[in-house]
Amino acid sequence: MPPRRLLAAALAVAAVATGTTAAVAAPPPPVTTTNDISKPFADTFADPAIIQGRDGYWYAYATSDPLVSGGPFGLMHMARTKDFGSWEYLGTVFNDATKPSWAAPGSFFWAPDIRYFGGRYVMYFTVTDTAANPGGDYSIGVATAPTPAGPWTASGGPVVTPKSDGNGGWFNTIDPALLTAADGKRYLYYGGFYGGISVTEVTADGLQAVGEPTQVTVGDRYEGSYVVYRDGWYYLMASSMNCCAGPTTGYSVFAGRSKSPKGPFLDADGASMNESRVGGTTVLTQNGNKWIGPGHHAFFTDAAGQDHILYHAIDRAKPWLTNPFGINRRPMLVDRIDWIDGWPRTRAGAGPSETPQPAPTTGSGAGITAADPASGIWLATRRTGDALGGPTAQLKGAAATKQSAPGGSLRVDADVRLGNSFTTVLGGSVVASVSAHKITVVAGGKTASATIPADFDRTQWNKLSVQVVDGVVTARLSDSGLGDLYAEARLAVPKLKVKSAPVSWLGSAEVDNLTVRPVAKPVKALAPQPKPGKLLAGDEFSGPLGAGWSWVRPDANAVVANGKLSWPLQNADLVGSGNTAGLLFHQTPSTDRWIAETKLNLDLGEGDIRNYQQAGMIAYRNDDDFARLGDVSIWRTRQTEYGRELVARESDGATSYGGAAIGRSAKDLWMRLAFHKNAAGEHVYQAGTSVDGKKWVWGASWVLPAGETPRLGLFAHGEFTGANPAPVATFDYLRFYESK
Incomplete structure (x- = not known):
């Protein structure tokens, strides 16, 4: 429909409600959540996935670890909530009779990914062992169900088959995540540290891989991928380092973006996620509170347009399930995602929360009951619907909400089965229309449109969202509202704000799960980061090491000359029982920061x-x-690892080591450790790196016990596979600054 006709239609729709609407209704009272949100029903709920069912519940799924201490391994778990404040455990996805027949008897089922398309729910998951090649040949399985609670029917074979490494073993074909993209195709991402993450196209029904896969990350860095589309970019978010090192788990989430769902995915500095000096912009990492190892996430958007990250993490004080010991206790957490300078950041970069936070927004304002939308809409016909969705609203011709929506920013979100033409009007002047071939937005005399894929099935339930915030209008069609899309029209109209008015519609559609909400206020600035103040102490290596220096296991090969400390890497280690490496320490300032x-x-x-x-x-x-921050070679990658070792079990002195990644490796690398004491007197060290000494990337924090302040110094060591003679580490200086 041309813009002028769309605007004329908008005025006609708005006139339906003139003189009949009540005052703007107050929104439902806010709900808060406190991590971990799975605590009411589970000790561990790892690798979570989430989707909103047509019954209004949000359904969460998890890997097959024991749900509680002392419990058995499961066949993946299910739970649901309506407000993220209370949860109901629903049992396991499979039982022994329904699990995939092609899986080996001892196989585990990990990392579910949940989607809805083609009129059914589709779940992808890792199968750790197949009956065809017993012994750990990882593959990706798929199952379908008519409802998000099941019953789940597994397909007759893998959607992605095991991949041999050519040496008698198998690459990590694990951690699936689906994306429906704007080209009308479905893409499945999978893989992990051994073999890298790859993407393959799958058939329209999602049950078979087609064509050749494309590797999108280097083989030794990422797993647990999830891809979302935003503002013209596909964002690949994936987890890095060890998921499951108990009290030293440094798992974190990083991102790259691309104009194509097949990559290449580059970070905010232009570094690829698929090269030796691997890139990745931090999305989520630990901040020094109780939570460590946050990662393997899912992504969703609430009724207020606020994006959220659902993930697991480990309480550093309770890292294990009591029984069986050694299984990491990884409960489910949720926090908001803020988009800052085009990049997703958890709580603006502040990381996991441990205090009460606003819950994801659910339910509707404007007098709409999401579970029975017809009751709040003039000229809507109430339909019985089905057992899954309950009552729906049939809209034909003109219709409008009985109450006005608030002005300013606004989001209208619904499950829809579309007729040939359907128009949504916000504030009497912002128009979003879905025709046979396009989705179009009109506002402020401007128009934008996007083509809908030719095979888009409007007879099935899909998601339609229309939103105005910060002078930007978007209208988006998607499968499930999980960062996927069929088409999105986006239009920038500076200073645009909708007026308080009924939400109006023209055309034909069946509507369910309808919500009308003000848009959550975007956060646009990063959380505060450490900044150096005046110089307190240090050494520029302009002469011999002075009295402020001390050694553990002195190394005579470390030499100060020409204004530098040159230290050939020792063939030594510091992890586990291999405590043979030399360490050089400098006296630290007496301040607490x-x-x-x-x-x-x-x-x-x-x-x-x-x-x-x-x-x-x-x-x-x-x-x-x-806690050790180093520029390190890990197989074929070069990474910046911030590792932690501690005694994990006092009974026998067994140690645990794990690490987090921060920034990008470079031949010349600047490093910082920012120190402070927390309220408990513990020593907190946050790490930062830079490849130019100007732009700093701050990352994970490790916490060392209260009491005597740890020493701070330098190291240079490692095994020597592939290098002879030993590389030389050259330090230009060690400085201590006041921390602002």
Whole structure:
């Protein structure tokens, strides 16, 4: 429909409600949540996935670890909520009779991904072992169900088959995530540290991979992928490092983006996620509170247009299930996602929350009852619907909400079965129309449109959202509202705000799960990050090491000359029982807040295997209790690892080691550790890196025990697979600054 006719239709629709609407209704009272949100029903609910069913409930799914301490391994778990404040556990996805017949008897089922398309729910999941090749040949399974609670019917074989590594083993064909893209195709992402993440097109029904896969991340860095579309970009978000190292788990989520669902995915600095010096912009990492190892996430958008990340993490004080010991206790958490300078950041970069937070917004304002939308709409016909969705609203011709929606920003979201033409009007002047071939928005005398894929099935339930916020109008058609899309029309109209008026419609559609809400106020600035103040102490290496320095296991090969400390990497280690590496410490300032900084030059090459050459900074209590920030080679990648070792089991002194990734590796790398004490007197060290000494990337924090302040110093060591002679780590200085 041309713009003028659309505007004329808008005025006609708005006239339906003139003189009949009541005052703007007050929104439902806010609900808060406190992590971990799975606590009412589970000790652990790992690798979570989520979807809103047509019954209004949000359904969450998890991997097959024991749900509670002492419980058995499951066959993946299901739970649901309507407000994220209370939960109901629904049981397992499969039982022994319904699990995939092609899985080996001892196989586990991990990392579910849930979607809705083609009139049914589709779940992808990892199968750890197939009957065809018993012994750990990972593959991706798929199951379908008429409702989000099941019953689930597994397909007769893998949607992605196991991939041999050519050496008698198998690559990690794990952690699936589906995307329906604007080209009308469906893409399945899968893979992990051994083999990398790949993407393959799948058939329209989602049950078979087609064509050749494309690798989108390097083989030794990422797993747990999830891809969403926003503002013209496909964002690949994936988890890095070890998911399951108990009290030293440093799992984190990073992102890259691309104009194509097949990549290449580049981070905010233009670095690829699929190269040796691997890129990735931080989405979520630990911040020094109780939660460590946050990752393997899902993504969803609430009724107010606020994006959220659903993920698991570990309480550092309770890292294990009591029984069986050794299984990581990974409950489910949720926090908001803020888009800052085009990148997703959890709580604006503040990371996991441990205090009460606003819950994801559910339900509707404007007098609409989401579960029975016809009751709040003039000229709507109430339909019985079906057992899954309950009553729906049939809209034909003109219709409008009985109460006015608030002015300013507004979002209208619904499950829809569309007729040939359907128009939504906000504030009497913002128009979003879905025709046979296009989705179009009109506002402020401007028009934007996007083509709907030719095979889009309007007879099935799909998601339609129309939103106005910060002068931007968007109208989006998608499968499930989980970051996927069939088409999105987006229009910028500076200073545009909708007027308080009924929401109006023209055309034909069946509507369910209808919500009308003000849009959540976008957060546009990063959370505060450490900043250095005046110089407190340090050494520029302009002469011999002075009295402020001390050694553990002195290394005579470390030499100060020409204004630098040059230290050939020792063939030594500091992890587990291999406490043979030398460490060089400098006296720290007496204040409770400071930032230590060094500049490191270390040539680790690219692309070859070097395990695990590294150098950098260390906060150290003893050989079994430290946090180590290094530029490190990990198989074929070059990464910045912020590792932690501690005694994980006092009964036998067993240690645990794990790490987080921060920023990008470079031959010349600047490093910082920002120190402060928390309210409990514990010592908190947050790590930051830079490839130019100007732009800093701040990442994970590790917490060391209260009491004597740990020492701070330098290290240079590692194994020497692939390097002879040993690389030389060169430090330009070690400085301590006041922390602002």
